[in-house]
Amino acid sequence: QKEVEQNSGPLSVPEGAIASLNCTYSDRVSQSFFWYRQYSGKSPELIMSIYSNGDKEDGRFTAQLNKASQYVSLLIRDSQPSDSATYLCAVKENYGGSQGNLIFGKGTKLSVKP
Amino acid sequence: DVKVTQSSRYLVKRTGEKVFLECVQDMDHENMFWYRQDPGLGLRLIYFSYDVKMKEKGDIPEGYSVSREKKERFSLILESASTNQTSMYLCASSLSILAGGLFGQYFGPGTRLTVL
Numbered sequence: 001q002k003e004v005e006q007n008s009g010p011l012s013v014p015e016g017a018i019a020s021l022n023c024t025y026s027d028r029v030s031q032s033f034f035w036y037r038q039y040s041g042k043s044p045e046l047i048m049s050i051y052s053n054g055d056k057e058d059g060r061f062t063a064q065l066n067k068a069s070q071y072v073s074l075l076i077r078d079s080q081p082s083d084s085a086t087y088l089c090a091v092k093e094n095y096g097g098s099q100g101n102l103i104f105g106k107g108t109k110l111s112v113k114p
Numbered sequence: 115d116v117k118v119t120q121s122s123r124y125l126v127k128r129t130g131e132k133v134f135l136e137c138v139q140d141m142d143h144e145n146m147f148w149y150r151q152d153p154g155l156g157l158r159l160i161y162f163s164y165d166v167k168m169k170e171k172g173d174i175p176e177g178y179s180v181s182r183e184k185k186e187r188f189s190l191i192l193e194s195a196s197t198n199q200t201s202m203y204l205c206a207s208s209l210s211i212l213a214g215g216l217f218g219q220y221f222g223p224g225t226r227l228t229v230l
Binding site: 034036042043044045046049088090100101102104105106107 | 145147154155156157159162164172204208210217218219220221222223224
């Protein structure tokens, strides 16, 4: 059973700090990884994607991928109260009839305190 | 921008009713998906489709069926609604796997269904 694991939180950080969200996955052949942000009562919104080892930066967000350790993380710099949401990690399935499907973690709830 | 729309934001139905949830995307995506999301259980895949008139079961297809007669439209049908189908239903779409690996899924706003 392929799995994506996230700490459910809540992760609480002060405004202006760096929030670090982590995700591990079980399928060694996974190639593509995604981070979604979901505000309470809303649908998930795609915010980052990464498929190469290393860092990918987009504004205040940095995705980090380490395939050897099967670990992907999301850093949010200068955290704002508006970043308070649940962050979902997703990994793309890589074989058979399920190609293109995503396996989602259950999400980490982030709370940024003013 | 990708736009995925769903027919209703909130829906209240009675046990035993047949329920139709519609999803439309305007980006010519080949793949479409239906999920349900429940507290503590995360997103669970109900059905997906890689092409018109094609459908595949996801992790929890029991009690549901789907229809994809046109590329942009994917419908979820609850044949006989039950109270345990009360949930948030989310539709998503994405490009084909043949278009490359770095394309995620884009979600509609969701339909919160309550079955009484």
